[in-house]
Amino acid sequence: MFMFYRGVCSPFFSGTASMALTVIRLLVPGAAAALKAGNLVQKASFHTSSVRGLEYxxxxxxxxxxxxxxxxKYSKIISVDGNLASGKGALAQKLADKLGMLYMPEADTFYMDKMTKEKEPLSVDxxxxxxxxxxxxxxxxxxxxxxxLQLWMYNVRVLQYSDAIEHLLTTGQxxxxxxxxxxxxxxxxxMFKQGYIRQECVEHYNEIKHNSICEFLPPHLVIYLDLPAEEVQKKLRDSGKSYLQNVPLQYLKNIDDxxxxxxLPEIRETSELLIYDATQDVDAEKVAEDIEYLKFDKGLWLEQNDVTYHNMRMLVQDKQGVSNLTNIPKFLPEITVGGLDFDQKYYAYKSLPGKKYAPGYNEDVGDKNIWLK
Structure with a gap:
């Protein structure tokens, strides 16, 4: 498997001159510093500068x-789940505003670019x-x-989840x-039920998930918005996005199933679970009231103390270490590229403005006094 970080390159060859295609860049600065909450939250930290910073x-x-x-009270991780177009984003944002929590929109394929504050999304390469x-x-x-796409989305979800835990432990929000x-x-x-991916891909994904998800605690609370697949399909068609006009109904039913x-049966064992009918608008006020009555009396979060929080915080602030959790050297045609092809992409990335050296050391984007840093 090959992991490529922003400013760091760590090759691992599997088999011949081929390397797995997981392209992940180091998030600089750390998520706890980069994320901005709706409310000001005091964060424990040491002295930091624009170039050098002392991490916890x-x-x-x-x-x-x-x-x-x-x-x-609301120092929790809450995940709002549901099928496509089920209203997750709207509810999550309203609920975050009401409870004084940080809202993190669903990660997309360009999550890295957003966290590193790129002016424009970089190439899909x-x-x-x-x-x-x-x-x-x-x-x-x-x-x-x-x-x-599926493997990449799992990678960015893991990174986003580490960002969420880092924010929680660093700020208390x-x-x-x-x-x-x-x-x-x-x-x-x-995807597998629809025949979009092979059995070998499922096995690879499950191996990666088994090796990585065990390092994180599940959300304190999962809120599930239940919307029939037929309604989901109608909403997708009404969205106006051309690529969503013909999403198969059976694919949406498979997600629901x-x-x-x-x-849901698995997460109920470790987390609080609230389920709402999303055929009507879900009232954030009502959801907040329901959360008030939850006891949060199950799951591994109850067993944590300052020592385990320290170890957890050390893990989630190390984005390279987090990314390595999803790094398994295995040849799969879907995710493997040759060394020459990767070299071309690597040097193409390094030739972009501000990418040749570490942040703060690139004269081509206006960095000043480089020789004093």
């Missing part, structure tokens, strides 16, 4: 930095080499786009997400 570490812990004093539009218009494309890596498998199931038969 063992020294901070030894000097008395602790997480539990910052955790309040640097964002998973996959296309959501192509998936919906040609889900059985011979170039393996469907599985590259809770986070509301649209979906999480724990529910990402519903799309894998639906996977949620109800696999994800």
């Amino acid at each position: 570490g063992w020294l901070a812990y030894l000097l008395g930095e602790r997480t539990t004093p910052r955790l309040k 640097f964002n998973g080499m996959c296309s959501l539009e192509k998936f919906y218009t040609n889900p059985k494309a011979a170039d393996g786009n469907s599985y590259r 809770g986070v509301i997400l649209e979906r999480s890596p724990f529910s990402d498998m519903v799309f894998l199931d639906a 996977s949620y109800k038969k696999s994800f």
